[in-house]
Amino acid sequence: MRYLSTRDASGDASQRFCDILIGGLAPDGGLYLPESYPQVDDATLTSWRRLLEEKGYAALAHAILSLYIDDIDSEDLLGICRRAYTAEKFRTEDIVPVTRLDERLALGHLSNGPTAAFKDMAMQLLGELFEYELARRDQSLAVLGATSGDTGSSAIFALKGRARIHVFMLSPLGRMTPFQQAQMFSVDDPKVVNLAVDGVFDDCQDIVKKVASDLEFKELHRLGAVNSINWARLLAQVVYYVACWIRCTERNDQQVSFSVPTGNFGDVCAGHVAKQMGVPIDALVVATNENDVLDEFFRTGVYRVRRSAETQETSSPSMDISKASNFERFVFDLLGRDGARTAELFSGLGTGEGFDLSDVPALAQARSRYGFRSGRSTHADRVATIAAVDKEFGVVVDPHTADALKVAFDVLDGDDVATPVVVLETALPVKFAETIREALGHDPETPEAFAHLADAERHVTEIDNDADLVKKIIVETLT
Numbered sequence: 284m285r286y287l288s289t290r291d292a293s294g295d296a297s298q299r300f301c302d303i304l305i306g307g308l309a310p311d312g313g314l315y316l317p318e319s320y321p322q323v324d325d326a327t328l329t330s331w332r333r334l335l336e337e338k339g340y341a342a343l344a345h346a347i348l349s350l351y352i353d354d355i356d357s358e359d360l361l362g363i364c365r366r367a368y369t370a371e372k373f374r375t376e377d378i379v380p381v382t383r384l385d386e387r388l389a390l391g392h393l394s395n396g397p398t399a400a401f402k403d404m405a406m407q408l409l410g411e412l413f414e415y416e417l418a419r420r421d422q423s424l425a426v427l428g429a430t431s432g433d434t435g436s437s438a439i440f441a442l443k444g445r446a447r448i449h450v451f452m453l454s455p456l457g458r459m460t461p462f463q464q465a466q467m468f469s470v471d472d473p474k475v476v477n478l479a480v481d482g483v484f485d486d487c488q489d490i491v492k493k494v495a496s497d498l499e500f501k502e503l504h505r506l507g508a509v510n511s512i513n514w515a516r517l518l519a520q521v522v523y524y525v526a527c528w529i530r531c532t533e534r535n536d537q538q539v540s541f542s543v544p545t546g547n548f549g550d551v552c553a554g555h556v557a558k559q560m561g562v563p564i565d566a567l568v569v570a571t572n573e574n575d576v577l578d579e580f581f582r583t584g585v586y587r588v589r590r591s592a593e594t595q596e597t598s599s600p601s602m603d604i605s606k607a608s609n610f611e612r613f614v615f616d617l618l619g620r621d622g623a624r625t626a627e628l629f630s631g632l633g634t635g636e637g638f639d640l641s642d643v644p645a646l647a648q649a650r651s652r653y654g655f656r657s658g659r660s661t662h663a664d665r666v667a668t669i670a671a672v673d674k675e676f677g678v679v680v681d682p683h684t685a686d687a688l689k690v691a692f693d694v695l696d697g698d699d700v701a702t703p704v705v706v707l708e709t710a711l712p713v714k715f716a717e718t719i720r721e722a723l724g725h726d727p728e729t730p731e732a733f734a735h736l737a738d739a740e741r742h743v744t745e746i747d748n749d750a751d752l753v754k755k756i757i758v759e760t761l762t
């Protein structure tokens with residue numbers, strides 16, 4: 284399989300998987316996608332069903348990843364998957380258990396990993412892939428990432444202690460929950476550098492892209508990416524769509540839909556990839572919080588990015604995002620993979636512009652061909668949903684999952700989706716105690732592994748929103 288950039292007008296798919304794994308963002312500022320989506324037939328779906336049942340999640344991951352990775356020996360890739368997806372790390376043999384709430388609703392549990400968020404599903408694999416490839420190249424990597432609360436911890440826990448890797452993680456100052464801050468900043472490791480930026484997540488992500496676009500700097504300091512701009516993140520996430528579909532169905536002609544709490548559009552974009560491969564997925568429901576740029580797009584065709592000052596601070600803080608990176612991948616597909624047009628639309632976003640596709644005939648396909656639906660949820664909605672789901676099903680969900688449940692109820696009640704909906708649970712409630720207390724009147728359960736966090740010492744430097752300053756810190760740390 285070869286890969287191309289969403290901004291490459293020539294359509295030249297010349298990159299191999301391990302090159303883009305290490306490269307992260309494409310040199311032209313675009314995001315990598317495979318030249319085509321491998322198509323799965325009935326026999327393949329049946330074999331995946333058997334594989335998951337008989338050999339487990341790691342074996343399923345190996346089968347799916349093998350369709351996209353042809354520059355890692357198959358046995359080595361299997362070893363990588365087995366090391367990434369263990370019952371010890373994910374606290375369950377199933378890795379991704381599914382709870383059926385009723386005949387039309389299920390929860391896909393993605394947050395049983397080391398940092399209690401779905402980011403671990405991809406990040407544990409990324410850690411193993413980096414280790415393997417860097418050893419093969421005898422190289423080091425300086426990972427520069429941005430987080431709104433969960434990617435940061437997940438990356439740090441997956442990468443710390445790996446000899447060839449430094450981690451520089453940018454987070455929006457004061458905008459994460461106390462638990463998220465404690466989890467991330469408690470790591471005491473000279474090769475892990477936490478930088479709290481005076482700004483919002485989008486500012487942090489802009490810095491990452493700006494620094495990575497300085498190709499000389501990137502090459503000199505061997506800069507890598509762990510955000511979902513890295514294709515490997517999305518690829519790993521495709522696997523749990525397949526696993527959830529298998530766990531909710533008995534036959535290959537049965538479809539399910541997914542409701543996905545959405546911020547940077549990475550999670551639901553992995554669902555888009557799975558659907559394009561032929562996995563029997565009906566609707567992909569994009570559930571946003573009050574930062575509803577994507578809901579607005581799917582309703583109107585207008586992509587109106589908000590400036591930092593307009594990005595609201597909400598009680599599902601990990602989704603406080605107004606410039607969704609991976610949306611570029613979907614628009615590239617929607618526009619028939621027109622790299623020149625995609626470059627034109629997305630290169631203006633840095634200056635706060637958006638675009639309007641309401642007149643483009645292909646927009647209708649967002650729903651008809653690609654299955655997208657959307658909706659938004661507010662603070663009042665998520666608090667009410669957490670309380671209602673606890674009362675009706677005896678399950679406590681985190682605020683992000685509550686947003687997806689709220690929108691799932693909307694589309695089901697409005698008869699907009701006729702297939703069972705799997706709501707992706709993206710974090711554990713322990714990370715968002717204040718909102719849980721407001722909804723339920725008591726604290727969320729604290730798993731034993733996190734009991735020590737509240738008192739841990741913090742390791743973080745507060746900095747201005749300044750890409751040059753970040754470069755300076757990277758240089759000083761690496762030399």
Ligand SMILES: Cc1ncc(COP(=O)(O)O)c(C=O)c1O
Nearest residue numbers: 433545546547548549550601709
């Ligand atoms: C808990 C949680 N839920 C949902 C999301 C949204 O996922 P995505 O950015 O892939 O759309 C994030 C982060 O973005 C998150 O941390």
Ligand SMILES: N[C@@H](CCOP(=O)(O)O)C(=O)O
Nearest residue numbers: 430431432433434510511547
């Ligand atoms: N919600 C994320 C934001 C970054 O998204 P990513 O999927 O691109 O890494 C977070 O919690 O940090």
